Amino acid sequence: MKESLWILFAVLYVVLAPFIGGLIAGVDRKITARMQGRYGPPLLQPFYDVFKLLQKENMAVNKHQQFYVLSFLVFVVVAGAIFFAGGDLLLSIFALTLASVFLVVAAYSTFSPYAYVGAERELLQIMAYEPMVILTIVGMYMVTKSFNVVDIAAYDGIMFLKLPAIFLGFVFILTIKLRKSPFDISMSHHAHQEIVRGLTTEFSGKELAYIEISHWYENVMLLGLVFLFFASNPILALLVVAATYFLEIFIDNANSRLKWQNVLFSSWVIAFVLGAGNIAILAMLI
Amino acid sequence: MNILLFLIMFPFVVAFVLLGLPTRQYAIRKFIIIGSAIVLSGVSIYLASQYFSGGPRYFSFDSTGVDMAILFAEMVFAGIIAGLSVKHKQYFTALLMLTGAGLMLGYEIGLGGTVHAEEILIVDNLSLIMALIIGVIGCLIALFSMNYMKTYHERHPEVKDRTGFFFFIIFAFLGAMYGVVFANSLVWLFGFWEITTLCSFLLIGYSQQDEANRNAFRALKMNLLGGIGFATAIILLAYNDQVTQLNQLSGLSTLLPIALLAFAGLTKSAQMPFSSWLLGAMVAPTPVSALLHSSAMVKAGVYLIIRLSPIFAFDTGAAAVGIMVALVGAVTFVITSFLAISQTDAKRVLAYSTIANLGLIVVCAGVGSYQLFWAAIMLVIFHAVAKSLLFLSVGSVEHNLGQRSIEHMDGLISYMPKVAVGMVIGILGMFLAPFGMLISKWAALEGLVNSNVALTIFVAFGGAATLFFWSKWLGKIIMVKSVPADFKAHISRSEGFSLGSLAVLTVLVCLSFPLISRYFLEPLIETIYNQTYLLGAGNTAILLLMMGLMLVLPLTLLRSGKRSYRDQYLAGANTGSEQFHGSLGTNHSLTMRSFYLKNVFGEDKLFNLSVVICIILILIMIGVGL
Numbered sequence: 033m034k035e036s037l038w039i040l041f042a043v044l045y046v047v048l049a050p051f052i053g054g055l056i057a058g059v060d061r062k063i064t065a066r067m068q069g070r071y072g073p074p075l076l077q078p079f080y081d082v083f084k085l086l087q088k089e090n091m092a093v094n095k096h097q098q099f100y101v102l103s104f105l106v107f108v109v110v111a112g113a114i115f116f117a118g119g120d121l122l123l124s125i126f127a128l129t130l131a132s133v134f135l136v137v138a139a140y141s142t143f144s145p146y147a148y149v150g151a152e153r154e155l156l157q158i159m160a161y162e163p164m165v166i167l168t169i170v171g172m173y174m175v176t177k178s179f180n181v182v183d184i185a186a187y188d189g190i191m192f193l194k195l196p197a198i199f200l201g202f203v204f205i206l207t208i209k210l211r212k213s214p215f216d217i218s219m220s221h222h223a224h225q226e227i228v229r230g231l232t233t234e235f236s237g238k239e240l241a242y243i244e245i246s247h248w249y250e251n252v253m254l255l256g257l258v259f260l261f262f263a264s265n266p267i268l269a270l271l272v273v274a275a276t277y278f279l280e281i282f283i284d285n286a287n288s289r290l291k292w293q294n295v296l297f298s299s300w301v302i303a304f305v306l307g308a309g310n311i312a313i314l315a316m317l318i
Numbered sequence: 319m320n321i322l323l324f325l326i327m328f329p330f331v332v333a334f335v336l337l338g339l340p341t342r343q344y345a346i347r348k349f350i351i352i353g354s355a356i357v358l359s360g361v362s363i364y365l366a367s368q369y370f371s372g373g374p375r376y377f378s379f380d381s382t383g384v385d386m387a388i389l390f391a392e393m394v395f396a397g398i399i400a401g402l403s404v405k406h407k408q409y410f411t412a413l414l415m416l417t418g419a420g421l422m423l424g425y426e427i428g429l430g431g432t433v434h435a436e437e438i439l440i441v442d443n444l445s446l447i448m449a450l451i452i453g454v455i456g457c458l459i460a461l462f463s464m465n466y467m468k469t470y471h472e473r474h475p476e477v478k479d480r481t482g483f484f485f486f487i488i489f490a491f492l493g494a495m496y497g498v499v500f501a502n503s504l505v506w507l508f509g510f511w512e513i514t515t516l517c518s519f520l521l522i523g524y525s526q527q528d529e530a531n532r533n534a535f536r537a538l539k540m541n542l543l544g545g546i547g548f549a550t551a552i553i554l555l556a557y558n559d560q561v562t563q564l565n566q567l568s569g570l571s572t573l574l575p576i577a578l579l580a581f582a583g584l585t586k587s588a589q590m591p592f593s594s595w596l597l598g599a600m601v602a603p604t605p606v607s608a609l610l611h612s613s614a615m616v617k618a619g620v621y622l623i624i625r626l627s628p629i630f631a632f633d634t635g636a637a638a639v640g641i642m643v644a645l646v647g648a649v650t651f652v653i654t655s656f657l658a659i660s661q662t663d664a665k666r667v668l669a670y671s672t673i674a675n676l677g678l679i680v681v682c683a684g685v686g687s688y689q690l691f692w693a694a695i696m697l698v699i700f701h702a703v704a705k706s707l708l709f710l711s712v713g714s715v716e717h718n719l720g721q722r723s724i725e726h727m728d729g730l731i732s733y734m735p736k737v738a739v740g741m742v743i744g745i746l747g748m749f750l751a752p753f754g755m756l757i758s759k760w761a762a763l764e765g766l767v768n769s770n771v772a773l774t775i776f777v778a779f780g781g782a783a784t785l786f787f788w789s790k791w792l793g794k795i796i797m798v799k800s801v802p803a804d805f806k807a808h809i810s811r812s813e814g815f816s817l818g819s820l821a822v823l824t825v826l827v828c829l830s831f832p833l834i835s836r837y838f839l840e841p842l843i844e845t846i847y848n849q850t851y852l853l854g855a856g857n858t859a860i861l862l863l864m865m866g867l868m869l870v871l872p873l874t875l876l877r878s879g880k881r882s883y884r885d886q887y888l889a890g891a892n893t894g895s896e897q898f899h900g901s902l903g904t905n906h907s908l909t910m911r912s913f914y915l916k917n918v919f920g921e922d923k924l925f926n927l928s929v930v931i932c933i934i935l936i937l938i939m940i941g942v943g944l
Contacts, residue, residue, distance in 0.1 A: 090881040094798040096731075098881075103871050110864065120857050122760055126751035127864065133750060133789050140793030143729065143896065144886035145910060148793075152913045155789050162782035163775075166763070170774050173767050233887055293918075300779070308775045315771050 038182060042117035045252070046109060053248025054078045056255075060281055067285045082244050088237035093142040100138030101239045107131035108246045112253040118182030121169050128250070132158055135231070135243070142234035150230025154218035156292050160299035161205035167307030171198040172260070174314050185263040192261040192272075194314065199261050201306035203276055205299055209254055211247075212284035215295050225289050319377040321365050322439050322500045325449065326510075329358065329493030337486035341479055348464055351485060355457035358492065362453025366446045370837055373845050374442035376502055376565070381438050388509040389426050393419055395516055399538070408535045414542040418512070421549035425505075425556065435503030435562040443842035447695060448499040448621055451702045455613040455820070456492045462710050462816035463488065463605040469717050470603050477525045484524060484603075491517040491614050498618045502564045504552050511548060511582070511618065515541040518615050521606045522599045533598030540595045544585030551578035564625060573635050577943030580626060580643045580684075581936065587619025587676045590650040590932035596673060600665045604713030607665060611672045612706035617698060620676055623683045624694050628846045631686035640684045641770070642939035646932050647680025648776035653928040655783035659919040664712045664722045667787060668705065671748065674780065675701050675755070681773055682762050688847035689765030692839055693758045699834065700754030703827050704747035707820035711741040714817065718807045724791055725911060729799025734807040736814070738795050740821040745795075747824045749788045752864035754828045761851075783919075790912050800895055829865060832858050 057078040065072025074080075092098060111127035114120065132154070139151035173179055175194045176187045184191070192199050208215040213222060219230035232243060255273050262269035290298075332354040339347055369375065396419035403412035463485070471479045494517060497510030515538065523534030554575045555561040567576065588596035599610055610616060623643065630640025651674050658670035675697060682694035714737050715730065716722040730738040747753045751760075759781065766773045809817070827834070840850040885892050888908070891899040900906040917923075 091884055092881050093884060093886055095875065095881075096796070096798055099872065099875050102874060103867075106867060106871065107864075110867070114860060119860065120854070122763065123751070123857055123860060126756060126760065129785065130751050130864075133785070133792075136789055137793055137796055141796050141798055142886060143797045143799055143908070143910075144888075145908065146887060148910050151793055152790060155786050155793075156913070158789075159782045159786040162785060163778040166778035166781065167775065170763075170767055170771065170778070174771065179764065228887065228889075296918075303778070304775075307778075311771055311775070 038116075038118040042113045045112050045116035049112060049249045049252040050245050053245075053250075053252045054082070056251060056277065057248060060277075063278070063281050064285055067281070078244070078248075082241045085237055085241035085244070090238060091236050092239070093144065093234050096141045097138050097234065098239055100134050100141060101235065101242050104131050104134040104138060105242045105246045105249075107134060108249045108253075112249050112256075115181055115253050115256055118180060118185070120179050121172065121181055121184065122179050124181070124253075125165055125169065128253070129158070129162070131246070131250075135246075138239075139231045139234070144234045146228045146233040147231060150218045150233065153292060154231050156296060157208050157215065157218055160215075160296045161208045164201050164205045164299060164303035164307050167303055167311060168195075168198050168202045168257075171195045171307070171311055171314065174311065174318065181260070184260055188264055190262055190264060190268075195261065195310055197306040197310035197313075201302050201310075202257070202261075203279070204302045204306075206254060206258070206276070207280055207283055208295065208299065210251060210280055212280050214283075214287035214290040216284075217289060217292055217295055220289065319379075319439060321361060321368070322377070322441060322496075325358070325361055325365065325453075325496045326493055326500060328354070328361075329489040329491075329496065333486045333489035333493065336482055336489060339482050341482050344468070347482070347485065351460055351464055354489070355461055359453045359457045362449045365441075366450055369441050370443060370446055371841060373841065374440060374565075376437035377439040377441075378436050379438060381435070381503065381506075385426070385505060388506065389422065392422055392509060392512060395512070399516065399519070403535070403538075406531060406535065408539075411535055411539050411542065414539060414546065418542055418545045418549050421546065421553060422505075422508070425549070425553050429553070429556045433556045433560050433562050435505060437563055437565070438503045438506060439500050440502035440564065441500060442845075443838045444621075444624065444695065445499040447699060447838055448617065449496060451613045451617065451699065452492055452495045452499070454823070455702055455706050456495070456609065458816045458819055459605050459608050459613070459706060459710065460485070460488055460492075461812050462608075462713070463603075465810035465812050466605055466713055466717070467603065473717070474525065477527070480524070484521075487517050487520050488605075488609065491521070491609065495614045495618060499621060504555065504562055504564060507564060507622075508545075508548050508552060511586075511622075512545055514615055514618055515545060515586075518599065518610055521610075522602045524602055524606070527601070530601045533595070533601050536598050537595035540585050540592045544582040544592075547578040547585070548582040551575040551582070554578070567626070568629050568633060572943070573639055574940070574943035576626060576629060576636050577639045577940050580623060580639060581940065583619045583621075583623040583626070584643070584646060584680070584936065585619070587616045587623070587680065588673050589619075589646050589677060589680060590653060590673075591929040591936075593650065593654060593673050597666060597669050600663075600669055604665070604709055604716065607669070608706045608709035608713070611668065611709060612702045616672065616676055617702065620679045620683065620694070620698060623680055624691070624698070627683040627686035627691055627694065629686075630684060631688075631691075631847075637686075638942045639939055640686055642684075642935050642942060644681045644684030644770070644773060646935045646939070647677040647682075647684055648773050648780075649677075649928055649931055649935070650674065651677030651681060652776050652780040652783070653924055655780040655787070656919040656924055657921055658787045659783055660914050660916045660921065661787075662723050662725055662914060664715075664724050664727070664791075665709070667724065667791065668708055668712065671784070671787075672701070672705060674784065675705075675748075678759065678762060678777070678780075681776070682765065685766065685769050685773070687765055687769045688843050688849055689761060689768065689851050691843055691847070692835070692851045693761035693765055695839055695842075696758035696761065696831070696835070697755065699827060700747065700758060703820060703824045704744045704754065707740060707817065707824055708744040708748070710813070710817055710820065711737050711744060714809055714813055715741075718809075724794055727791075727794045728910065729797045729801070730795045731797070732799045732801050733805060734809075737807070737809065737817065740817050741795055742792065743821050743824050745788050745792050746868075747828065749784050752828070752861040752868065754824070754831065757828075757831060757861065794912065825869075829862070832862075 058075040062072045108131040114124040139147040259269045400412040494510045494513035501507035519538040585592045654670045654674040661667045682690035888898040896908040
């Protein structure tokens with residue numbers, strides 16, 4: 033494909049991702065409600081929430097936190113833009129990591145015990161999923177001989193067939209990334225699990241809206257990664273993305289939170305067995 | 319050539335002048351130190367500007383006299399150290415020292431007459447980069463030490479004030495480091511190598527307390543062991559292949575000398591199982607740690623392994639040795655990154671992180687492809703700047719807060735904003751995109767995927783742990799807290815200058831990495847590998863863009879939007895700022911403690927296991943050499 037087309041993709045991502053991400057969040061809430069035997073909010077509820085948040089009074093614990101939250105948003109967008117521009121996947125993931133660290137640091141800066149525990153747990157989550165993410169990219173490189181999303185997407189063949197274990201491992205840690213139970217230890221959207229919402233305890237109004245929008249951006253990019261495994265067949269790929277997200281919602285509603293030890297160990301064992309295992313087999317075949 | 323000799327000799331001259339100066343002559347000492355720091359860094363920069371283009375250059379001269387002088391000096395040192403060791407009942411150390419000295423004496427008597435190094439000195443872009451690190455960073459550390467040592471002695475009245483001796487060793491150390499990076503003759507290289515060992519021994523034992531002495535001897539023992547490996551390698555090289563120069567190491571009849579040299583490099587760069595000497599070195603005053611970790615000592619170790627790197631890449635026999643070297647580095651990288659999580663003492667965190675980063679350098683150099691060669695040298699550069707900044711900031715914090723535990727750094731950004739910002743820059747530089755270490759880690763990942771995929775698994779897990787322990791420290795520093803009215807931080811001018819320069823340097827090196835790569839690394843790699851490496855132009859542009867964002871975004875802090883400030887949420891029990899109602903009507907101040915996960919990543923869980931693994935790997939490495 034032409035380079036300009038990819039840049040168009042990046043621009044489309046920056047403009048549209050919040051809408052797509054917000055819609056996904058709406059569908060998520062609807063399905064979740066049905067799974068719990070409720071009717072659920074309107075589809076556009078996440079947008080109403082965010083608009084409401086944006087109009088609220090600007091309250092904060094200190095001057096610094098808004099800077100960190102803003103940086104979080106900016107770098108999530110940068111990461112996604114690199115991804116959808118067909119850029120280097122590693123660089124995109126590094127930018128996403130930088131963004132995550134900004135969010136953690138924002139929570140730390142408030143010197144609030146609830147946010148503090150949330151921040152530390154968020155870091156544990158990052159430590160838990162990071163190896164699998166890196167190994168996923170390594171696997172993709174081994175198949176396509178490139179780190180660039182352009183080339184990975186252009187791979188003629190279903191990459192999933194070469195990386196089945198890595199795909200499963202990635203879906204596993206996707207549960208952490210999407211902040212779904214049982215891995216939502218830093219903050220949970222289930223009210224029965226925590227009343228004070230960990231990491232985001234001290235954020236309100238505009239800052240909370242930024243965080244919500246960032247998550248929408250992030251989720252679209254993560255689902256884009258799932259898409260890559262089947263990119264040669266876009267329709268199949270979209271179906272898999274939908275199925276994966278449905279599975280995550282199902283897992284979310286079927287489990288309650290685990291302890292951090294379980295999160296860390298299970299993710300690392302999965303990364304080692306599925307991630308490294310897949311890579312080892314691939315290396316032997318090549 | 320004269321510049322090279324000047325850089326090697328001048329620090330020694332300064333060292334002896336400083337030694338002769340009476341302890342109380344602060345003003346004169348200050349004058350000499352500042353003057354020679356300016357001279358050394360200036361000459362290093364001048365040298366780099368003269369030689370950075372045009373490939374490696376070798377210098378020959380008749381060195382028989384100097385060789386004899388080096389040998390004589392070694393024997394004198396050996397005598398002194400052996401004597402000291404016996405005095406402290408460290409008989410094994412004495413034995414090691416005498417063995418090493420005996421080997422060199424035997425070499426000169428047995429083979430010294432028949433084989434001679436022709437090209438004594440080398441200057442290429444690798445030695446220039448090292449020289450810049452030694453000259454600029456080493457001198458900034460020396461400047462920082464001037465006031466630091468004064469405060470140090472005020473706070474530690476039990477330690478005898480030997481400031482003159484301290485600076486004697488510091489400058490001798492710098493001279494020896496110049497010697498190491500400019501030497502092409504293996505005998506010269508070994509001579510300076512041993513001097514760095516002795517200097518670090520004397521610096522670690524500076525306070526002459528029991529613990530310091532114990533740790534100093536441990537460092538000495540391990541490094542002398544490496545030295546014996548080095549000496550044996552020299553003898554074997556001369557005896558089997560008539561090789562006496564660093565640039566002649568390819569196409570040897572046996573691989574054992576390569577394995578032994580790699581072994582020497584591993585001991586000096588504190589890889590497992592030798593990591594304990596560098597941790598023990600933490601008893602020394604903080605500038606010593608900064609020096610050992612950033613520009614001297616351990617960098618000599620990885621320098622030697624990087625020099626061997628092309629041999630690992632091209633010689634299929636040596637590649638097997640190289641893989642074992644890389645595995646030692648990989649295990650060290652993962653385990654010490656894990657161990658760093660469990661440490662509360664800031665200096666120990668820094669120490670483990672140094673060992674981990676050296677491990678990564680060793681991984682790159684052990685595999686040795688051109689991408690990894692690039693990554694290894696970039697890691698050396700970025701690590702030197704950021705780590706010296708971090709050590710010196712911890713030193714300043716320690717003197718102001720009286721603590722160097724990370725738990726006491728809560729709200730440093732409110733207590734000591736300038737130092738905290740420096741520390742934040744240092745920490746960001748160590749692990750986050752778009753800063754230095756991450757750029758090289760990225761290159762390392764790319765290089766490893768192409769040459770040895772298994773090693774990427776180590777990098778993936780170690781990298782995750784790195785992120786965890788740096789971020790939780792970062793979080794502690796940037797908490798915004800209220801500062802007691804009576805707290806006042808005191809940073810002397812020279813300390814402020816060093817910290818400020820290093821902070822600026824850390825950012826500058828990150829911003830100018832494409833230039834460093836273009837003018838220093840690519841020509842070097844071109845001559846060795848006939849191909850060059852740089853992250854793609856697009857990626858470089860994105861990195862620079864991200865760096866720009868990182869510099870611009872803090873400006874939003876200046877904006878004074880309409881905001882109202884509230885206290886933290888304390889479950890409704892707030893009784894004023896950062897205080898809450900406890901049980902029985904008591905009033906508590908808010909404190910927080912971080913995760914150290916000692917049950918998972920504690921030293922008692924991981925250390926012995928990894929030592930055993932690495933000893934086995936090293937034995938295999940030497941076995942492969944045989």
